[in-house]
Amino acid sequence: MSESSRHDSWQAGANYDAYMGRWSRRVAPRFLDWLEAPEGGDWLDVGCGTGSLSAAILGQSAPRSVTGVDASEGFVVHAASKTDDPRVRFRRGDAQKLDVPAESFDAAVSGLVLNFVPGRSAMLREMARVVRPGGRLGFFVWDYPGGGVRFMREFWRAASALDPAAQDLTEDKRFPDCTEARLRDLAVRVWGMEVESTALVIDTRFADFTDYWTPFTLGAGPAPGYCAALPPDRREALRRKLESDLPAEPDGGIALTARAWAVKAVKSS
Numbered sequence: 576m577s578e579s580s581r582h583d584s585w586q587a588g589a590n591y592d593a594y595m596g597r598w599s600r601r602v603a604p605r606f607l608d609w610l611e612a613p614e615g616g617d618w619l620d621v622g623c624g625t626g627s628l629s630a631a632i633l634g635q636s637a638p639r640s641v642t643g644v645d646a647s648e649g650f651v652v653h654a655a656s657k658t659d660d661p662r663v664r665f666r667r668g669d670a671q672k673l674d675v676p677a678e679s680f681d682a683a684v685s686g687l688v689l690n691f692v693p694g695r696s697a698m699l700r701e702m703a704r705v706v707r708p709g710g711r712l713g714f715f716v717w718d719y720p721g722g723g724v725r726f727m728r729e730f731w732r733a734a735s736a737l738d739p740a741a742q743d744l745t746e747d748k749r750f751p752d753c754t755e756a757r758l759r760d761l762a763v764r765v766w767g768m769e770v771e772s773t774a775l776v777i778d779t780r781f782a783d784f785t786d787y788w789t790p791f792t793l794g795a796g797p798a799p800g801y802c803a804a805l806p807p808d809r810r811e812a813l814r815r816k817l818e819s820d821l822p823a824e825p826d827g828g829i830a831l832t833a834r835a836w837a838v839k840a841v842k843s844s
């Protein structure tokens with residue numbers, strides 16, 4: 576495991592939800608609106624995590640079934656505990672080698688996963704394999720290289736000012752391929768289909784500094800993993816720096832935005 580990926584801690588579902596699930600839940604419906612998949616059908620959510628995208632599919636796409644697959648046992652258990660909808664099931668699996676028959680879904684989608692998977696081409700190839708001709712393929716990831724995720728960017732800016740070694744852990748360094756052009760190129764190359772892409776921008780407003788800071792202390796995800804591993808005095812120095820650096824509104828709220836790039840295609844018949 577590399578030093579940078581050591582902090583990619585994906586186990587505690589509630590902590591993930593406090594840090595990232597609260598925002599992936601907001602992007603997912605926007606992504607589905609843009610995907611324009613026909614209602615109904617069987618859906619696969621690759622890297623479902625705690626179930627944000629699956630919940631949005633259930634809420635707005637009238638699916639016949641939703642299968643969520645994720646590498647983390649803790650996340651799939653957490654996702655399953657949040658719903659009693661009989662149309663959805665969650666299970667452990669590897670995005671690079673999906674344990675499902677070819678052409679068995681009408682849509683294969685994925686949110687905030689591709690950059691974390693070592694075999695990105697393999698993941699996209701698998702998504703295309705399991706979708707029926709005429710079915711939908713789509714994914715989104717944060718715009719890390721463009722600084723699109725302000726709450727992370729601010730965190731790492733402060734962390735790097737106090738600890739130069741943190742610069743090598745930032746998502747913009749680790750995931751330089753998360754640009755619209757590179758994501759499109761990858762999808763075209765692997766899928767061999769025409770693709771469309773777009774930016775999805777959401778407001779990420781924190782009620783106050785505590786609302787911003789607490790999720791970073793919980794350890795779920797790269798930046799929280801770094802934060803939680805700091806000795807107490809260095810974590811406190813980082814907390815103070817962020818509290819003084821972040822732009823607060825008169826009521827204490829911290830209003831930031833986050834941008835994701837989304838790519839979609841219709842599988843050739």
Ligand SMILES: C[S@@+](CC[C@H](N)C(=O)[O-])C[C@H]1O[C@@H](n2cnc3c(N)ncnc32)[C@H](O)[C@@H]1O
Nearest residue numbers: 585599622623624627645646647669670686687
């Ligand atoms: C940032 S989370 C996104 C979770 C969820 N899709 C969401 O939008 O909130 C990244 C997810 O990718 C999963 N993941 C990473 N590598 C994977 C792989 N090879 N196969 C399946 N899931 C993987 C992690 O376990 C984690 O749940």
